[in-house]
Amino acid sequence: MGGGRSILAYAVTRIALAIPMLLILLTAIFVILRILPGDPVLALWGGNQPGPDVIADARARLGLDKPIHVQYWDYMTSVLRGDLGVSIGFQYRGSPVWTEIGERLPATLELTIASMVVAVFAGVTPGVIAGSRRDSKLDVAIRIYSTIIYAIPIFWLGLVFQIVFAVWLGWLPANGRWTGGDVPAARTGMFTVDALLEGSFDHFGKAVRHLVLPALTLGLVLGGFFTKTVRASMLQTVGADFSDAARARGIPEWRVVYYHAFRNALPPVVTVLGLQFAILFAGAVLTERTFSIDGIGNLLLTAITSKDMTVIQGVIVVYATIIVTISLVIDIVGAMIDPRVRL
């Protein structure tokens, strides 16, 4: 089919464009990190400082004594081989960057996926209701709710949830991904999935209990934006000619809303959803801090403060790759949902 080939060609082009984009991004980060002041090697010993020969030795071992263009070439060729190098900062010194990312990425992915589920349910449904009942009391209430919830700072909402549900009511853990030494055997690094894979519903419940508050926090805030987007899109489709035509044929209003208006309101919503997934990673940084989750956002923050250049570069490569991939998937899904793309 012509449409199928078009999508494939589009996807291939996007992937081809993503590679130079990543290289440019990596080059820019490489240069910026070396222009900025601060010496990660000196910071290795905290407040102490051994002799200059020891420092020079450490610098040589990390390859930081080489000319900048040699460092750049070494780094880029390593990245192309899939090697992100080893950490040069105090916190993770000597540890392979992939290891540090690998230990934390599952936590961030688990949080963002759970938050997205919350955001979709808590955001799309009110948006559909509000959009289909324009200017009703329910619509006004939902609009006010979505504005307020979207305007609330993530860390503040998180703290409120912690105080109410963990400290006052004691229903849920206040922080962390796990408490105790019985961590599920790592297969994916996502505790909910690992618990299911090992067949332990107790562990699954424990993982979910730890995930509920951070996922609610991030998901509800993002859901406010979804509500607004869905409502705006629904307003157009509910009043569109094809909806009127459906009504004229005597189709019940709920069918008009859900089978005609909602379906046609989806393409822009899906696009926004995809973009918001990328933004979720940024929101996850704040949520991770608030709920003491050691995810990739926390890793980036720590790496920045110790000027751990290889870790910063590594995290950015991963972030960029994820975002490019999501954008690609969303575009393809959008094309599948909207037949006009295949015309």
Added chain:
Amino acid sequence: MVDEEQQKSDAPETPAAAPAKGKGMWIGIVVVVIVIVILLVAVFGGLFGSPPVRKYALDLWYNNDGHYGDTEDELATVLKNQIEECGKIQVTLRNDPWAVYRTNWANGLMDVFLLGWYPDYFDSDDYISPFLSTSGAASLGSFYTNATVDGWITEEQTTTNPSIRDQRFADIQGALADDVPYVPLFSGNAHVAYVNGITDVELHPVSFKWFIMDKPGSTEINGSTSDRIISLDPASAYDYFSIEVINQVFDTLLVYEPVSATIMPGLAREVPTVANGFVSSNGLNYTFRLKDNLFFHDGSELNATVVARSIDRAIRLDIGGSAAFLLYDVGALGRAAANGNNTQVGRMTVDASDRNITFHLPRAVSFFNDLMAFSVSAPVPWTYSQTGEQPSTVPAVVGSGPYRLTAHTANIVLELDRYAGYHSPTLYATMGIPIIPVEDKVTINIRSTATALKQDIETHASSGIDVVYRTLTPTDLTDLSTRAATLGITVDVGASPQIRYLVINVNRVPEEQVRQAIAYSVDRAEVDSLVFASTVEPLYSMIPSNMPYTDPVFNTVYGGLQNCTSANNLLTQLGFSIRLSGIWIARDR
């Protein structure tokens, strides 16, 4: 043909232009008169009037990314206000993240800056030589140099005679107060919060000991911390929490008593001294006799050869950011390229029984025993990596201490289980702890924020956390202390060996009087109350009050309270506003 513009310029002056020229001349005269008047006022004002207020300008730097916790900006602001209150110094606050901060001070770019120090070995020398020796001062950013002080430091380092050390430490601290390359501010506090009923939770000055805690009716203790593991390889670890865990899992030749910082035998049979003959009279040879039946957690034997090999390993690997320099540099064991970057040949000898090891030092190191109690000298099994850092995972971590590492999920949790073959379960029996480890299992949950610790202990009934250790914010600490009875917890606050101080770069602030004026301006009690909710202890020497040879010289010389009169007298004597050719100029930069 001449264009219109040319015609205009070539035209003779019209009569109408004459008044305009006269007006311009008058304006010029007026301007000249005004300038002359201004100059006269400036000169005579300078000669006969009061000189304008001129202040000594300096920058006060602090770290802004939490290296010293969340209170650094408040601390810097309070100090700025105190110094400026006296009226003759103007302080500009500046801040940087740690990597930049660290680089700036190494390059001598900061006038005055806040730092902290946690000792490597528990001897007063570790509060003196890193700061006041010429080489140490250069690395810590004050760039202080005083040949006499260097000589005194060498003397106190190389003698075990207490009276000589006493005199030399007194001399050095006197020079510190006179020259003021540092202004000691306060000793940090150590604190721990735990569920009522748990006993033997000791805020040890060197090593927090999980293996002595007792939770009646339970076989395990759950803790949480906001610290993180950097490395569990003794050759690599040089941060508080990694060393804390290493001290539960590994053993050293010498160890500390459960409550005090007094050294006692660990793997060794006795603490070597000149009196018992295991330290030579010239202080150059230390012999350690190992106890019998020492085994690592993997069942391999721990003998004198293993001890020597472990120390060689730490020195040879010299992992960036590790404490290896304490062995080959501070401890004088040396590092010889000709010997494969190990210690120099002959520095360590093992006798035929393989139970005794002797260290032969090229110079006396009066605190060598303390170095043998430091984690970097902990023996590791023969199988440990000889080419790089040993992973901090199970089962790679193998020690000989009272606990085994049985689970470690990075940045989430670690679990310690009783080592049934521990060589000295009655080590502390005479000190009220019959058997170590007391509990079968210790689980330490790793959180990434201080707030999480507070929540953990607040919700201990549901969280299951028994002990939170390091580091609560001052606000949370006060809050928990206030509500301790309601929450059913105990909050202990004690002295910490950490000290906080101002570094004054003597190259950038060369005037001794200015440095002394800063010392007069600081009000430590106000710092304590405003920033730390009265949880820290004022510090009047670089050697904290609980250490031998301490002398509160800053209290003696500058007093316990802010003294602006004396501060301003010094600055006036200095005359940083000087008169030159009848015009006052400022010397401030």
